[in-house]
Amino acid sequence: MTSIARTFALSLGCAATTIFLIMLSIFILRYPMEEREFKTCRVVAAVLNRATVIEGQNLTVRSTPALEELKADSPNLWYVVSAGDLVSEYGSEHRPPLPIAFPYRGPVGLSVFSTHDQKSTFCLDVAQWGSLRLTTMVGEPQVRFGRIARNFLVRSIFPIFLLALAFAATVAVGSALAARFVSRGIARVTHRALAIDPAAPQGSISLSEVPHELKPLVAALNRAFAEIDAYIRMQRRFLGNAAHQLRTPLTLLRAKIEDVPQPALRTELVRDVRRLTSLVSAMLDLARLQNHAIEKRPIDLAQITLDVLADFSPSALDAGIELALEQDGKGPFLVQGVDAAVRSALANLVGNALIHAHGARRIVAALSSDGISIDDDGAGLPAGAEHKLLEPFQTGNTAGDGAGLGLSIVREIMAAHGGELVISSAPGRGTTMSLRFPAAAATVASPQLDLQAR
Incomplete structure (x- = not known):
């Protein structure tokens, strides 16, 4: 457009x-209609002047296209052209008695006179030709409008x-x-419009601040913003209510699982319920975070990472995978956020690495000035699979283990914190999943921590 x-x-x-x-x-x-006769006389005089030729003692009015057109349009046309004693006349049978005698001795110029009988007018044009005066008298001319217009434009x-x-x-x-x-x-x-927060588009543009012509457009935008805000609020309420309602059944289910007599089945069920509980908790934290029900505070990424790695140490020990925490520079590292949501996001990354990093022997949580990365030395992801993993219900486990919601929720948590989830991988070289915060600041020095599970 x-x-x-x-x-x-x-x-x-x-x-x-x-x-x-x-x-x-x-x-x-x-x-021309106001002075029709005068304008017509000017055009006709110009036509005759251009057609007149004086050679010695002969005065001739040549036949030109303009003159022939004038004669064709004027059936009663007459004219007399003279220069001293030289005279050329046309249409004498139509010429009425004139009040002017030849040769004319009057001043140079163009005039319109009436005939003796006062029934018609004629044009008189006197032009200086060197030492001679060319006198032209014309009566009953009929000139086309186009020629008058062209003559007017030229002049x-x-x-x-x-x-x-x-x-x-x-x-x-x-x-x-x-x-x-x-x-x-x-x-x-x-x-x-740009001043309206995309996460909370309940704001509107004041109609008093825009021109009258743009008010219908602004009114439509305000209505669209209101509908979008209502939809977002409805989705957030649904997400929060669903997560909250699921917590009680999950708690009862976990209590009943303790009564299962088969140890292997009980262990598998406990693991599944724990994973589902973690997912529900992440959904609830995300809903609260989006609704601004929880105030963001400075949190220490190093401490959170240490706690999450400690929680996963038994699982890593069973899988024969080494967990390590490394930090680039001095810590702790502080970010503005919600402790429970960040813990859930980091736990999701570590849990994904333990489950899906096939062939991995070591998982490293690396702290830096802008966030934390979870690196594994597993088989890596297929080419182009990074973006698919961020979509809901997409999982890198070909066996179908997992709901595929974890990384999508992690991405939403990071977006709510103003950060992002970055995934990089190469086949045979492992996978790196990073939580990048907008203002992760290092403060007080702390020794490097190394947590191993063998």
């Missing part, structure tokens, strides 16, 4: 040009050009100013 300002300027220019041409046509049409081309230039300059300046006003009005609306 083209620019509104450009389209407006072009449209205004085309409209102004059309109006100017119409006004010029009306002026040409009306102006008035410079004033018309100046008028057109002034008109075009006025239109150009007006278009530029109008386009600027339109652009500034749209820019104000855009600024107000």
